Amino acid sequence: MHRLILRFFATAFLVLLIFAARARAEDEVRIQEEIWALPLALPMFAYLVRPVGDGPFPLVIMNHGVSLKPTDRSFFPLVEFRDAAKWFARRGYLVVAPVGSGYGAQAIDIPERALYGPFFSKVGKCTNPNFHDAGLAVAQVDLRIIDYMAAEKRIIPDDVIVVGQSAGGWASIALSSLNPPPVKAIIAFAAGRGGRVDGKPNNNCAPDRLVEATADFGRTSRVPMLWIYIENDTFFGPALSQRMHAAFISAGGRAEYHLMPPFGNEGHFFIGSPDAIPLWSPLVTKFLDAQK
Template structure:
């Protein structure tokens, strides 16, 4: 089935329960608003950060470093907050990760100055992204010092300008970085489209280094800033430069293709693609095998693939089950857990009278 049809279908799809193994049963989550202290150009810099991790997990957790895109103005850059990305961070925490959203300099409550604007006359994307990579590398090292972080297992994820920034970080091959996820990555230079796009293609090629971490690229076909023709050039440049790139081409996303990072329906698709890469990189995520075991244990006989897809779905999410009819319904990506539960129970009650909430996000609420 085409991705576009899947996006429409799973907005209202029925489904059921999540795995019970420790990696999955991670609610509640612990959320921490904090600041990281790093060194940039031999000076102290403080970066706003949001840490989300599973509350009950013990020991050192793999680290997911998450970073943002570039706002359209200095005012909106200051208004952006790490908490704006809490939903994405929670999706990673539910997969067994310590997720850290980091605001680069000039954004949110991080130290300034604002990033300098690039002009056609003096266009140097290498220097621009090198500065971003300095900050991300400093944040990575600071987070790897935490007692609850495994310094040997880290990934970096970024959207838009942040997606390009994690590619710039990867070329440095920092210790412990096992992969990077570039979601709609790049930099749009206003009033400098052709030259800016050519510069972006050129700098992407220079970032490919032997032994660098593998890359997952995710773009929508209707990305208004980075259209398929540009993305194809960027990907060809990366591959020609020797990069290890897996590319995911999403169907058109409404209302805007560039906003797939936090878009609920788009996350339903790209999180599953990311899960596939995490498994290939031998990193934690939910277990399809455990999903199949639970499906059989519940005696379910239909929509097995839909059942498994719940585990990759973004939160806040909930599942309702009719024990008598062996039917399941779920909602995901809602603004609150209560809303997800209400919607799942409502849909289940359309065909059954014994519906109960089975899972709240990835935590079982069924009696033993």
């Protein structure tokens, strides 16, 4: 009798597991991936991934990093951070990951192409770098993308998250200083400018000037931010990123700082690895839940 009861409960438990697994599969958001040509003042391509359906959806913009070498920019992938972008899309976001002006075929410095793809994110010489304007230049592109997607009625206009890596993360910090009303939160991975001068690890271009520019953005920034850095980032190491965060907070900015353990051979490209998603996604989920 006891064996029959145990078998009954065991069978019932298995049935519940099967239905739970089916429910999870059915609840998973179906997504679709697209490539768009954005008709902005400076036209650019963008990788777009979103839930299947008409929307509108909350928007995530993902800003990539930079290379100062035209040859490197010419080989820049059309789709970067694909796995990270799909993670956001499965949570209901429409994700736009633009390929910056001056990348891909636009990276070649040909005069007749100048109107279509100038590289406008230079910081100048390390003796007098302009980190401030380089960040704001990309931030202005984000604002135009928000306006365009809102005009297309694809997004919920006041529900925008901006995510950036490296120079894209720096642009996201710059954007926060403008406090655009649609942007409710910003997430920066390995943010900064002027890392690895001449390709040398932990050799930064005017780090004191970078910290000063970070403080300058913090004086007006009030958007909630999450900053994620990795211990073995040889572009923006822990000591520098902690100085940047302290300067930003002291100036009045709002930023939650997390230093993650070493990842792979180079932590700077953390967000680009699918293996990193289980590591950063709990932090991002908790941060975004707190903004609701």
